[in-house]
Structure formats: structure tokens, C-alpha cells
Amino acid sequence: AQSVTQLGSHVSVSEGALVLLRCNYSSSVPPYLFWYVQYPNQGLQLLLKYTSAATLVKGINDFEAEFKKSETSFHLTKPSAHMSDAAEYFCAVSGSEKLVFGKGTKLTVNP
Amino acid sequence: EAGVAQSPRYKIIEKRQSVAFWCNPISGHATLYWYQQILGQGPKLLIQFQNNGVVDDSQLPKDRFSAERLKGVDSTLKIQPAKLEDSAVYLCASSPPEGRALYGYTFGSGTRLTVV
Numbered sequence: 001a002q003s004v005t006q007l008g009s010h011v012s013v014s015e016g017a018l019v020l021l022r023c024n025y026s027s028s029v030p031p032y033l034f035w036y037v038q039y040p041n042q043g044l045q046l047l048l049k050y051t052s053a054a055t056l057v058k059g060i061n062d063f064e065a066e067f068k069k070s071e072t073s074f075h076l077t078k079p080s081a082h083m084s085d086a087a088e089y090f091c092a093v094s095g096s097e098k099l100v101f102g103k104g105t106k107l108t109v110n111p
Numbered sequence: 112e113a114g115v116a117q118s119p120r121y122k123i124i125e126k127r128q129s130v131a132f133w134c135n136p137i138s139g140h141a142t143l144y145w146y147q148q149i150l151g152q153g154p155k156l157l158i159q160f161q162n163n164g165v166v167d168d169s170q171l172p173k174d175r176f177s178a179e180r181l182k183g184v185d186s187t188l189k190i191q192p193a194k195l196e197d198s199a200v201y202l203c204a205s206s207p208p209e210g211r212a213l214y215g216y217t218f219g220s221g222t223r224l225t226v227v
Contacts, residue, residue, distance in 0.1 A: 004153075034215050043115075043202060043218040044154070090153055098167060099144075099204075099216060101153035 002093045004102035012108040019078040023091035033074040034092040115219035129191035136205030146202040
């Protein structure tokens, strides 16, 4: 079985500051890991994914995440926040077929 | 390529009424999923289809929810009768037949249901 824990339901940063959204996973098989972003009244958009190749994964809009097996973590980072990054972010894990989501982290970017 | 299409975008109904949502996946995607996203929570899988067969419906409240995927393409999710706690966004997603866990899923924009 798989599960995801996202630490912090709300994160607030200033424009230009580092963004760090935390995700820890549990999986009984080697996992595939994903980060999705959801803007208000929209569906989920894939930011990036880890599929057992490189442990440092780069995604769209300068986001990246690092898979750390020893820490069972897949934290999402971005060096410099933009106002347009304000959204809700979901970490998800898939061990075989089913995609299991965390509860989400709402990111606020302050001017 | 065209994305996953869902309709309607919004629906308001009274409790005990019935409602249906429609999804058209990406062409060629054999696997289709319906997720329920309650406000403030992550999406929860309701049902997974592989072509027109059900793979997983363990979290579908079968006393009131039903879903079908005729001819392995479009899908319909129905709620009858609706309860207040069914208020949520219903997301449809699809993935290619090979390596679906590997590629992730493509989501539609969702249907926001409000039960009053």
C-alpha cells in the first residue's frame, strides 16, 4: 500500500524567496512520485515526476524535486517564488497502478 | 493532443436528487479514473476502468454512486440520491495503457458539485 504525507497545509513566502514544500511517502514497492499543481477552479497539472532515473527531477516553471530513499522524501523546491506560483500543490505516489494523493499544501506568495 | 474533457463544469442540486457527470478521455488512453476531491483534501480515487472493465471500485459508495464506460471510451459517473457530503469536485483522469504509473495521469478540469 502507498501513502503520502505533506507537511504543512499552508506555506507562505515572499516573492523572490525560496519555495520548499515537503512530501514524505510510504510504499511497499519502489515508488513513482509526482507533484501536481492546482490553480483555483482548475484541474490538476503535472509539475514533475520521479520514475527511478535521476534522483533530482526538474519540472516546469523552474520547480524541481529530489528523491531521497533513505528519508522517504520527495520535497519540491523553487529558487525564487513568483506571484503566479500561488496555488495548491499535491504530492502523489504510485506503486503499481493507483495514484494516491497527499492532502495538499496551499502556497501563498506575498508581494 | 486534446485533453480530458469533462462536463458540466458546475452543478447545483438539492439533496436526494440525482446527477450525472460525463468524461471523454484522451484518445487512445485505455485507463480512466474518477476522483472525488472534497474541499481542503487531496483527490480520492472512486473508480478505475481499464478499457470498459472495472479494475478498482473499492472506495466507490455503491449504494448511491455508479459509473460506466461504454465501448471503452467515454464514461459517466452518477449519484442517486445525492447527499450533502457529496459536495466536491469530481475529477476525471486518463493514462496510456503502458506504464500508467510511470507516466502519471492527465486530469480534466473537473465538475464542481454543490448539494444544498
